[in-house]
Amino acid sequence: MSVSINKITVLGSGVMGHGIAQVSAMAGYNVTLRDIEQSFLDKAMEKIRWSLNKLVEKQKLSQQDADKIFARITPVVDLKTALKGADLLIEAVPEDMNLKKKVYAEVDSFAEDKTLYASNTSTLPITDMAALTSRPERFIGLHFFNPPQLMPLVEVIPGAKSNAGMVDMAMDYCKKVGKQPVLCKKDVPGFIVNRVFIPLVHEAVYCMERDNASMTQIDSAVKFRMSFPMGIFELADYTGLDVIHKATVEMHMRDAKVIFPHPKIKQLFDEKNLGQKTGKGFYEYKGDKYERVNLTEQEAATYNPIKLLAVAANNAAWLITNGVCDRAELEKALKLGMGLKKELFATMQEFGPQNVVKTLQELAAKYGQFYQPDPYLVSYRA
Template identity: 65%
Template sequence: MTVKNITVLGSGVMGHGIAQVSATAGYNVVLRDIKQEFLDKAMEKIKWSLDKMVTKEKISKEEADGIYSRITPIVDLNEAVKDAEMVIEVVPEIMDLKKQVYAELDKAAKPEVIFASNTSTLPITEIANTTSRPEKFIGIHFFNPPQLMKLVEVIPGEKTAQEITELTQEFVKSVNKQAVLCRKDVPGFIINRLFIPMVHEACYLQDRTNATLEEIDSAVKFKLGFPMGIFELADFTGMDVIHKATVEMHLRDKKVINPHKTVEKMFDEKKLGQKSGEGYYKYSDDKYERVELSEELAEKCNPIQLVANILNNAAWLITNGASDIEEIEKACKLGLGLKKPLFETAKEIGIKNIVDELNKLAEEHGEFYKPDPLLESMI
């Protein structure tokens, strides 16, 4: 099986980004949305992005024109998928909406066409089972912005054929990205399973220790090797995204996340982070702004509870056959920007110290914190 023609359904930030990345790699791309005005806006953004790369001398004017000409915007669904070999669906993260889209798509697309959903949290198997081709259905989770982020999570559903998984991994490689395979369709896949619960845990850490946001963030940045603090990262990601992922993941597995009321409260109050001017921190304007963090502030906070949380979830992924240490480290480096391997940080802090901390938290705050058997075996 070879793929040359791709249809991207949805022309928002992720959709037009994936279309651009695919066209850059030489694929013929149809970009489809429900209104012409959405497509016009998306094509404008692609043009702006390509022009910027020409200005920076990353590509030539001819290359930019070639990439742009390989993307065809189309509103009519039947027309949009008539030559497609693979459809990458990038509609909003609402299960009913996705199912509705796939009901239409399943009728419109030829039976041999592969369906790939760019979901970050929704169950692949459940969506796949609403189509007539669950064996040709796969999760392909690009990170935002797709033009810059190297990581793509590939998630087979329960019925996905092995050749489709391999073909998708090859596709990811062909568009100059790095694939990380999440072997089981688990809530949050790999990155969100580590990142989203940690945002909640940071809120609990603040409650339990009275540390300031800046102290916690400094510890995360300088002691744990994150590129920015966890609250800063949450503001950058957007509380709407985090709240949505929280609800989805918690719905599917109560053990994955211990929701802190602050996240929902901020979402309800429209404190969405940088995009709204206020999240955990306040931002003065729409330019990319960084919080003042320092090694002095880092010394005032012990981030062991956060390490314990992220490590326990990583161990769960391994114990449950969804991933392994090597793939998790690759995902953390590319998806979270970790400067130091997670398990290396854990060894420096001491696996025994982490397990003791989890046992202590479990006694005080319940079963959620029970250490994964893998961590106990690593002592």
């Protein structure tokens, strides 16, 4: 299946939708951006204009190019009109299976035979979504990271019936829009990055309780001793506790063994303390400016983050054992999607693989199955 993609329709004009529309237009594609209300579209187009103007200010684009890119994006409310002539549809509506069901039923009644389907989801099963449509073999997951204009990674996830041509098309499209795709070979809960990241947030809360450690102690250790771009609580606040809670529920529903939820995440979600965006999550924030939490190497020295490292490495090992990706692709995804400054397995090497396995065995004996060390870790040799 060799397809040429010229016209792209993006469904949903929120943060992800308008970001995907912008990067596609910047790569030369003609884009139709569709949402259910004109006011949503007006807001999205304003944000795209603002983002392009920023690039002009930074002299990364000429005004003339920015105007051309902007002109390639057509906002449309009517779905039938939006799908006319589309080679590729990228759905970026909110992460709710019932909503997706409704959207795909409508899309299916209007889409032309040639249109290929992609969903920008961070956790929902691709195979289940594909089954809602009349073309499961021409359906794929494209998980862009937030914000799409800046984040280099896209996880490409085939469903059980996606054909090989869809994988080639998706990888090719990602490269054309200047992204680095990583193929997630199996449609598993959390795909690659969230399979490592989401359980880690819960583990950090357990560490705080079990080790009687403070948030800044844990965060300092995660940043300076595990080479993360920021602390794990800080990263959770930055991502949004709503995003983390929804991903947790979804992953747990698909396979209870892949995550060990701590009730604190749901509590913060229920209290609408969603992190940076609401002014309070794990930490409190003042004003609109993004503030960094004060983390220091001195404080990092007061806490050993081996339990967090062990859980991250164990989930990473699970991905390798289950044939979701190989170690090189895993490390690439964690570097680009989570901003790890050093490879996860290189960090594990520093702490000692046998110490990591021993930590997991002790945790498993005390707290259960979730911590059982993966065979890849048990037999790990650098």
